[in-house]
């Protein structure tokens with residue numbers, strides 16, 4: 078008991094919907110049920126498609142899935158106990174063990190339930206239950222309930238995508254003439270484009286359209302003052318210090334891993350950044366990490382990744398399709414690769430990765446730089462806890478550091494560490510919704526070699 082208390086003092090509690098009126102509470106009470114309703118509606122609207130593909134069996138599967146999801150929605154709304162998963166997938170046992178872990182933390186008195194448990198766990202659990210509902214109802218088990226919203230969001234950002242591809246091709250043509258300083262400036266710009274791309278997620282908008290309309294490069298200077306912590310110089314140093322002479326004496330850059338977040342416009346910004354890193358000699362290889370199941374509405378799956386490259390390639394615009402050709406050849410040559418791992422769709426804080434997914438941790442250790450995109454990754458990096466704003470980022474990571482890493486995140490959850498004295502208080506007075514509006518962002522770097 079004494080040891081438990083000491084631990085609790087070291088680590089603040091998890092954000093949870095049990096705090097009435099909190100962002101977590103409002104998410105669980107309002108946003109998650111809305112997302113579930115939209116999922117049910119999507120499945121219903123696809124009834125004819127299921128009939129055409131699978132006949133009457135498809136229609137029966139549609140009905141059963143809707144039944145499962147309506148029950149899930151009711152469990153959520155009435156704060157019922159969290160149930161074990163029973164779909165026998167590769168991560169089912171881990172999920173059920175995690176439920177036991179949550180139950181031990183809560184003690185025996187109350188069951189683990191939607192409003193009483195950590196928000197991070199509950200929110201991840203909802204998406205995993207959606208997957209279970211689909212999976213248990215063949216023949217529609219492969220259906221991605223969020224696919225329509227993701228493709229729509231890609232097409233709605235078309236002008237912004239075109240302007241970004243045109244920009245990329247412009248300096249790709251002049252790359253050899255760029256000085257080191259100019260290269261660094263371009264790097265900073267494209268890092269920021271990828272950062273702000275994170276505004277376009279479909280979870281914060283409960284599935285409503287949220288695409289990029291304005292030209293991303295032109296908006297950067299106006300957005301600069303909204304970056305609360307900017308460690309991008311350290312990211313640049315991590316990249317340049319990974320450049321080493323290869324066997325042939327030529328300088329060989331390092332490996333960059335990008336832990337992706339959303340499909341649609343954000344993914345395009347990540348691919349543009351990755352393209353720049355390779356063509357500018359700042360990365361020899363980029364490994365993309367995505368989700369193995371549909372997740373938080375807009376997160377990238379393997380299908381989204383390939384689809385986006387194919388769409389870019391097939392575009393009716395010279396520079397956009399040229400960009401797509403380049404991306405496809407990076408994939409073919411193995412310069413780019415896509416990976417998924419069940420851990421990315423588990424509810425764990427990343428400080429648990431070394432113990433709970435040692436294979437993934439070991440893979441990440443091979444990177445010279447890991448970019449973690451988005452809000453959910455930030456929540457998992459910092460454990461989604463009630464940290465004081467001035468706690469250093471390194472400390473909130475609680476020992477997680479497979480390689481130098483950087484979080485590129487727009488703020489959409491009420492957690493933020495690594496601020497200067499007074500910075501949080503000022504923001505609270507100026508703009509009370511600063512942590513959840515997506516208007517502010519951080520570029521936060523941590524290296525395992527730095528003092529902890």
Ligand SMILES: O=P(O)(O)OC[C@H]1O[C@](O)(CO)[C@@H](O)[C@@H]1O
Pocket residue numbers: 104108200275278279280281338339373450451452453454456489490
């Ligand atoms: O796509 P992102 O940036 O991870 O954001 C996901 C969103 O979903 C949430 O988890 C809330 O539902 C927020 O943390 C965030 O707004």
Ligand SMILES: [Mn+2]
Pocket residue numbers: 278280338339373375376451453
């Ligand atoms: Mn997301």
